[in-house]
Amino acid sequence: MTSSDPPVPSRPRSATIILPPAPPPPPTAARAAASSTVKPPENRDAPAPVAPNLAATPVPGEPTVTLTIDGETIEVRKGTNVLEAAKLLGRDICHFCYHPGLTIAANCRQCLVEVEKNPKLQPSCQQIVGEGMVVHTESPAVLEARRAMLEFTLKNHPIDCPICDKAGECTLQRHYMDHNHHLTRVDVAKIRKPKHKDIGREIVLDAERCILCSRCVRFCEEIPGTGELAMTFRGDHEILDIAEGHPLDNAYSINVVDICPVGALTSKDFRFAIRAWELKATPTTCQGCATGCAVELHHKHENAYRVMPRHDPAVNGHWMCDEGRYTYKELDADARIRHARVDGQQVPLDHAIAAVAKRLQGRNKKVAAVFSGTSTNESNRALDDLATMLGAERFVLGRPPGKTDELLRDADKNANMRGAIAAAGAAKHEGELGLELAGRAYDAVIFLDGTFELSEVVRSALGAITSVCLSDRVTALAQACAIVLPATSWGESLGTTINRQGRLRVLQPAWRPEGDRRDRADLIREIALALGERDLGSGRDRARAIAEEFDHDGLRQLTTTPAATRPTLLRFSHSRG
Numbered sequence: 001m002t003s004s005d006p007p008v009p010s011r012p013r014s015a016t017i018i019l020p021p022a023p024p025p026p027p028t029a030a031r032a033a034a035s036s037t038v039k040p041p042e043n044r045d046a047p048a049p050v051a052p053n054l055a056a057t058p059v060p061g062e063p064t065v066t067l068t069i070d071g072e073t074i075e076v077r078k079g080t081n082v083l084e085a086a087k088l089l090g091r092d093i094c095h096f097c098y099h100p101g102l103t104i105a106a107n108c109r110q111c112l113v114e115v116e117k118n119p120k121l122q123p124s125c126q127q128i129v130g131e132g133m134v135v136h137t138e139s140p141a142v143l144e145a146r147r148a149m150l151e152f153t154l155k156n157h158p159i160d161c162p163i164c165d166k167a168g169e170c171t172l173q174r175h176y177m178d179h180n181h182h183l184t185r186v187d188v189a190k191i192r193k194p195k196h197k198d199i200g201r202e203i204v205l206d207a208e209r210c211i212l213c214s215r216c217v218r219f220c221e222e223i224p225g226t227g228e229l230a231m232t233f234r235g236d237h238e239i240l241d242i243a244e245g246h247p248l249d250n251a252y253s254i255n256v257v258d259i260c261p262v263g264a265l266t267s268k269d270f271r272f273a274i275r276a277w278e279l280k281a282t283p284t285t286c287q288g289c290a291t292g293c294a295v296e297l298h299h300k301h302e303n304a305y306r307v308m309p310r311h312d313p314a315v316n317g318h319w320m321c322d323e324g325r326y327t328y329k330e331l332d333a334d335a336r337i338r339h340a341r342v343d344g345q346q347v348p349l350d351h352a353i354a355a356v357a358k359r360l361q362g363r364n365k366k367v368a369a370v371f372s373g374t375s376t377n378e379s380n381r382a383l384d385d386l387a388t389m390l391g392a393e394r395f396v397l398g399r400p401p402g403k404t405d406e407l408l409r410d411a412d413k414n415a416n417m418r419g420a421i422a423a424a425g426a427a428k429h430e431g432e433l434g435l436e437l438a439g440r441a442y443d444a445v446i447f448l449d450g451t452f453e454l455s456e457v458v459r460s461a462l463g464a465i466t467s468v469c470l471s472d473r474v475t476a477l478a479q480a481c482a483i484v485l486p487a488t489s490w491g492e493s494l495g496t497t498i499n500r501q502g503r504l505r506v507l508q509p510a511w512r513p514e515g516d517r518r519d520r521a522d523l524i525r526e527i528a529l530a531l532g533e534r535d536l537g538s539g540r541d542r543a544r545a546i547a548e549e550f551d552h553d554g555l556r557q558l559t560t561t562p563a564a565t566r567p568t569l570l571r572f573s574h575s576r577g
């Protein structure tokens with residue numbers, strides 16, 4: 001490692017695995033003890049949290065309703081609301097309190113529309129479609145009601161957009177610019193309410209900005225079922241609050257920040273870190289556990305700032321857990337390994353690959369190949385090919401189990417343990433690897449990932465053999481290995497994982513890797529070529545093959561059209577509120 005790579009921390013940055021501190025048994029005894037194989041986890045058919053509101057798109061075999069919206073006739077699923085039906089026509093009816101993942105409160109009155117034969121304007125979020133219904137979303141009466149409701153909502157709002165964390169992705173800002181745009185007529189002092197109140201482990205409340213839509217209250221009651229938030233007082237003194245001594249500390253609390261249409265609820269981790277409009281969004285998959293929630297990674301240049309949920313009705317619905325939010329910290333630029341290292345010296349990547357090949361070559365060399373539950377299918381499959389070429393013994397390692405619940409979090413904290421086990425075939429687990437390495441059973445070991453925690457016994461055993469680690473960041477394992485190859489992190493990789501349901505999940509690169517960092521499958525391909533073996537193909541080739549194997553259109557497009565992986569610049573149109 002040289003001055004261009006970061007210093008090695010005294011403790012590993014990512015927790016994990018192994019080892020028995022017991023004295024090492026002799027190699028033969030260790031090999032005899034290591035007879036069991038790693039079992040794939042049970043296929044838990046865990047459904048996503050059910051959304052209470054029906055999507056409007058007709059479902060084959062289910063009843064439909066035909067109605068007219070702004071002169072256009074449309075057929076939608078029976079039981080859906082007018083607001084969702086209008087979305088199918090590309091009409092985004094202005095609204096605050098409605099959220100498709102929550103029950104309907106219809107308290108903001110921002111979504112009023114005109115329904116013919118009905119004397120009063122109706123809230124489109126609550127109005128269920130009817131056969132032959134005729135709806136107007138842009139009539140003079142609707143536009144006036146919309147403007148007046150916005151003026152009412154803004155009456156006591158502090159309008160502190162310049163210092164508000166939500167500015168740039170605030171629904172109130174967006175609707176004001178689209179539908180009101182009038183100067184205030186208020187010439188009396190505004191009602192003052194509590195500002196920057198710490199209401200939980202992750203969240204800060206600014207009650208003056210709250211527009212009392214009750215989305216956050218319904219979320220806590222309906223999704224985690226913890227009900228920490230409630231409205232107190234009445235009229236223009238009404239505020240959102242927690243009960244004394246009962247903070248907002250549930251495992252899904254940061255979702256309230258996403259769904260708050262204004263900047264009343266902000267995340268302690270993200271607030272004041274960067275302006276939302278400076279960020280780009282890349283759709284990808286959370287690497288926090290085996291659930292594999294659909295998420296967006298928000299980043300600027302090569303730095304990640306936050307992870308937000310992406311709607312996936314089959315896996316996570318609209319939500320994600322707080323643990324998953326922090327997975328972006330693994331992408332910390334300060335900890336990245338950008339260049340290869342051989343025996344403590346930074347070397348060009350091709351020198352390091354040649355060193356790996358030279359040390360692996362030779363008759364009767366006993367090699368251990370360590371597959372990883374935190375790496376992609378593409379890299380695990382590439383290691384499978386290399387292990388076959390080398391006649392290597394196979395092991396599968398991963399992170400230790402963690403917290404679980406009935407909603408989303410899985411005890412298996414590896415995003416791809418199913419894929420790793422499928423690629424490795426009959427493999428041994430980490431305890432056996434510890435015993436066998438400590439017993440000097442191998443001449444060389446190749447770690448697909450550098451995030452496994454090692455005991456002193458094994459660390460010292462690595463010094464006596466050829467140890468190769470493909471790592472994206474500085475870890476204790478990377479420091480203990482003789483050769484370190486700079487690999488891309490999940491934020492820079494195009495690849496796939498298989499979640500607990502057996503579904504294929506896609507990882508998309510958010511930025512170009514710096515320095516000599518390469519996809520693990522590409523590094524393994526280089527090692528095979530340096531060994532004089534056949535060309536194993538690139539990581540992208542493998543992703544393309546997996547797209548065909550799983551008949552996955554999205555992945556097929558990503559692997560064939562590089563432009564499809566371009567991130568989206570966050571603007572008002574990407575408001576999450």
Ligand code: SF4
Nearest residue numbers: 210211213214216260
């Ligand atoms: S804090 Fe936000 S989500 Fe909660 S009621 Fe107020 S505006 Fe709505």
Ligand code: SF4
Nearest residue numbers: 286288289293321324
């Ligand atoms: S449940 Fe698992 S995959 Fe989903 S957000 Fe949490 S850590 Fe990530």
Ligand code: FES
Nearest residue numbers: 095106108109125
């Ligand atoms: S969104 Fe319909 S009343 Fe609030």
